[in-house]
Amino acid sequence: MKKSTLLLAASLLPLLSACNSIAPNSAAASVATTPEAAWVGEARQVAGSVPPKLMAVLKTEMQQGGPAHAIGVCQVVAPNMAQAASQATGWQIRRVSLGNRNPKAVPDSWERQTLETFERQQAAGADASKLERAEVVTENGQQVKRYMRALPVQEACLQCHGTADKLGPGVAARLSERYPHDKGTGYLLGQVRGAMTLRQNVQ
Numbered sequence: 001m002k003k004s005t006l007l008l009a010a011s012l013l014p015l016l017s018a019c020n021s022i023a024p025n026s027a028a029a030s031v032a033t034t035p036e037a038a039w040v041g042e043a044r045q046v047a048g049s050v051p052p053k054l055m056a057v058l059k060t061e062m063q064q065g066g067p068a069h070a071i072g073v074c075q076v077v078a079p080n081m082a083q084a085a086s087q088a089t090g091w092q093i094r095r096v097s098l099g100n101r102n103p104k105a106v107p108d109s110w111e112r113q114t115l116e117t118f119e120r121q122q123a124a125g126a127d128a129s130k131l132e133r134a135e136v137v138t139e140n141g142q143q144v145k146r147y148m149r150a151l152p153v154q155e156a157c158l159q160c161h162g163t164a165d166k167l168g169p170g171v172a173a174r175l176s177e178r179y180p181h182d183k184g185t186g187y188l189l190g191q192v193r194g195a196m197t198l199r200q201n202v203q
């Protein structure tokens, strides 16, 4: 049940202003000008801080031992980093995907709806790196701040998440060994691979 809605997608802004010029009093115009709650900036910053750290580790591991080796590192390091960031910031942080590799990275219904929206926006030409959603929702009587930021497929991701022809040497075999139910391959450059998802109870 939604208490208040605040939908933020920077890449939608050109679209919104396009709507604006057609219908100056449309609801879309008021969404674009609603001042942002302070927690949104904080969530955005926290969500943005983890992926570059993880990618730095993966790059080093790929250089040293190749992508198949780096898979094993990612399996341990990625959840640990999310947990460390959760402890450091007071936000519950994890990664989710509609094509999840980690069996635990399944989105809940709010996250699923958000990821489906991100995928539609990306397919319609939006830059996936700009897609985000922030909202206060009520869950079992508790207000919860929720934030998601899309993780776009970059060149560096293709060795482990791309189509069969793009996967690195030994990657397919290692994946079927470690993630027998993997849905995290077959992605193309620019698509939404998944998202960082953050939540925190409203005090």
Ligand code: HEC
Pocket: 055, 058, 062, 067, 068, 070, 071, 072, 074, 075, 076, 078, 079, 095, 096, 097, 099, 100, 101, 102, 103, 105, 151, 152, 153, 154, 156, 157, 158, 159, 160, 161, 184, 193, 194, 195
């Ligand atoms: C060295 C291989 C490797 C590379 C490169 C890589 N990933 Fe992954 N990725 C993995 C593995 C392994 C997992 C599962 C980790 C786990 O068990 O939690 C994963 C999981 C994820 C998840 C969590 C959801 C899920 O499916 O479990 C997201 C989101 C993700 N990767 C995005 C990316 C993006 C975006 C890039 C490029 C910027 C990238 N990955 C690069 C191996 C890789």
